Amino acid sequence: MKSFVVILILTIVSSSCFCQKQHRRYDSLIAVYSYLYNQPFPELELEDTSGALIKISSFTGKTVYVDFWFTTCPPCLHEVPYSKALQEYFKKDTNIVFVSICIEEINRKPDWKKMIQEQEMQGVHLFYARNRPQKINLLRRYEIAFPTYLLLNKEMRVIGYNAPRPSEKGWVHYAIEQATKNISLVEAFKFSNKNPKVLEGFKSF
DSSP states (O other), rough: HHHHHHHHHHHHHHHHHHOOOOOOOOHHHHHHHHHTEEEEEEEEEETTTOEEEEGGGGTSEEEEEEEEEOTTTTHHHHTTTHHHHHHHTTTTTTTEEEEEEEEEEGHHHHHHHHHHHHHHOOOOEEEEEETSSOOEEEHHHOOOOOSEEEETTTTBEEEEEOOTTTSSHHHHHHHHHHHHTOOHHHHHHHHHHHHEEEEETTTTT
């Protein structure tokens, strides 16, 4: 009898610890996803692979999924095939734009162009030279740990920091779909956490 009581107590304590840990993780994700909420994306003008200068503001009116990466980043490269599949899934929706901003030293620009061509990477590709004077320090502003993803609404304001990666099937599809309705990443996360079945339909892609 005594051993049964001990086991019961340990089970209750273990379950309580697990619940507390899950609750802390939930609160932590909410805090991260809401970081910089509603902050306008900076007015940048960056070079694309053809050498043309592209104004970020030109994407106003569209939902934007931003990817910060660099060419020798293993986790970034891991996401490439998933990113291609994700963009294929949303290709019919011309109101969604996938913008990849490569943050590299200027001498890496030829390697950046070569990689995009060889890997047949899709979307809008822009180059940010980290060792040249810039009006905005992207690394500092977005506390970038590569890769970092953002969701921007049609007013070019942040509605999701540290957005799901392309490899997070289901969750990333749902988050982008909700962003087109100006639903923040936090709200999408809260709803999907309570109703996990909403993600099931996307996981086969």
